[in-house]
Amino acid sequence: MAAIEERGNQMAVEVRGAYRSYGSLSVLKGLNMDVPNGCIYGLLGASGCGKTTLLKCIIGRLQLSEGSVIVLGQAPGARGHSIPGKDVGYMPQDLALFGDFTMLETMYYFGTLFGMSPKKVRERGKFLLELLELPSVTKTIKKLSGGQQRRVSFAVAMLQEPPLLILDEPTVGVDPLLRAKIWEHLLELVQRTRTTIIITTHYIEEARQAHVVGLMRNGLLLAQSPPDDLIKTHGMTTLEEVFLSLCREQETQERPPSQLSIQHSFTALNGGDEDLNEETPLLKSKRNNKASWTSNAKKMLKSMCECDPINPSTILPRPRSIAALCWKNFTRIYRNPGLLIFQFLLPAFQIVLFCLAIGGNFSGVSVAIMNSDRGINYSEATGMGEYIFDKCTPFENMDNFGSLFVSKLDDKSLDFTYYDSMTDAVDAVKKGKAWMAIVIPENFTQDMVERLGSIILQDNIPDDIINGSTIEIYEDVTDLQMTYTLQNKTTAASELFLEAFINNCNISKKDISSPLQVHNPPVYGGFHLSYTDYVAPGMIVSITFGMSIGLTALSFVIERKEGLLDRTWVAGVNVTEMVIAQILTQCIILFVQSTILIILVRFAFKVYMVHLRSIFLVELLTMLQGLTGMAYGLLISSLCQQETSAMQIMAGSVYPVLLMSGIIWPLEGMPKFLRYISYALPTTYAAEAMRSIMGRGWGLADMFVWRGFTITIAWFLLFGVLATIGLRLRK
Ligand SMILES: Nc1ncnc2c1ncn2[C@@H]1O[C@H](COP(=O)(O)OP(=O)(O)OP(=O)(O)O)[C@@H](O)[C@H]1O
Known part of the structure; x- marks a missing residue:
């Protein structure tokens, strides 16, 4: 109140020579407007x-493209000014409310932004509930009727009893009785x-109930006067007729619209209006209009040009706004089970799917076998057969090496089908019934005995013996992973086959061993590890990064589209507060997300991790990647107006990141130019660091690890700064 009195005779709003366009569409064309303090100004005009x-x-x-606006003595947004902020109550045309919130929660949210105490919010809420004939304050907004929702929006605008109320079509969808009540309240207010x-x-x-009406057409005010004045001056009986007559007049004018003069008349207010007496600011402002404008323009210029001493409270983030924003973010998640699942369980679901679907052991792989090996009867064997038999302790399938080889193949994952001829076995591969045909010749055991004996005795091995002791393999190699797996299994089977002799036949290992010696255990990792163990660390990084992008970008774009973000900015929230609140919210979400993710990966799917104590670093890096994704999501939201364009950028970013970060395929397998691009991605070094932590047991002192952390933090800061700039520009 004191502030209003201080303003005395000033106009509450003064607009001069206002131009504003959207691209090539010129909307405001040199508009002038005066809204006196303490009055209701009805702004009328056709749609658009x-x-x-x-x-x-x-x-x-x-922002205006040209011209100036002074609101309550200063340009909107001037340093230290509470517009946007608590001095203005704004009811936009869109609902711009959170559908999942109750009316009371909505009031708490905006009330906290305006610096009101919970007690005051409750009192105002109760009063406005009764005034606007709203049902229970605990009903969620989406469950209210369209008219009731509009009234809640109206109540929010009036919540903090601001000195300036801007109501964009508040009575749409409101029945005539309530409309009359609303007007009555506004006049009383x-x-x-x-x-x-x-x-x-x-x-x-x-x-007509307004003290002044402004008739607007084609970006200009045709007239602004008390309604009765207008009707009297134009000799009409209704405002509608006056409006029509002014429109026709404008159409017949030859001058360009920006040169049309505004018809100002405040005379009807002089004693004629029962709501505004002689002492109203309106009359005074009429007298002092010109002088007041000049002094206000000077003040405005001063506020723009001369830097006032900085008041930290106007530039530093305010804890109450951050708290309100965090509370809003969590209430939205908690009130929306779909969002709750999406936020906390979708990453876990994705990692479960990944661990189940990628890198697991094969089963049911069809293999065609043609084993025509006749075997050998050692009791009747002579020559080399007798020699081998004497050296060996009898073991299973020793008399039929073909069956011995098949028994050494991993029968848990392979589905054998036996064929009588080589043609049928190979046909099975040709017809797609089997991935591989194994053809064992009829003299396999006989010739293998000769071959082994010759190796032991270091004799020459004739070609026909080599041919007869060779198993032929026919493969369908259209699936690379299947090919690698089957080749590994056949190689393993042949090693096991030879091992049976080494272990049972008193043969020296060196006689038949390979010149290579692979040390087991390896330097890092283990030979038992699967593809899942290799890909999982990178997957944790990319899933967290991708999910955070999606959730942040979409929620911001949707909030903006529904007008919610707009209303929050109008309530005086600044970009820094918004970004800090987002980071705090995301930190808590990410902590829960990454804990579930890591528990699943490590304990449910037993993905390889050298030291359990590394879990702390894994969690920290996962959270940092999530924050980087969030900052990138914020940047996307500052660039996009629509969800579809945000989705396009997201899809266009997440897939290249997944494909090119060395997560699925090592960087060494990429063309050189692509490697440089990969190094520039936010997830590449992080995935490498994660693999080093989990697979090598390295810590922060190791270069691969600290580099991953440093680059992740650098990306987070870069995206964060760009997003803050983008949001400021778009705000
Ligand atoms: N963000 C925007 N981008 C491009 N054009 C816009 C944008 N917002 C409004 N316009 C266009 O500017 C013109 C004026 O729009 P505005 O919403 O100010 O009209 P209005 O008088 O409030 O209409 P209504 O009474 O129907 O709400 C319209 O032609 C509209 O299509």
């Missing part, structure tokens, strides 16, 4: 004439508190 654009310029949500109200409405006759 620029009313909302004008209101957004007044509350500081849009102006009388009691000298609040200034700018209201747009499509019900022209409704605006």
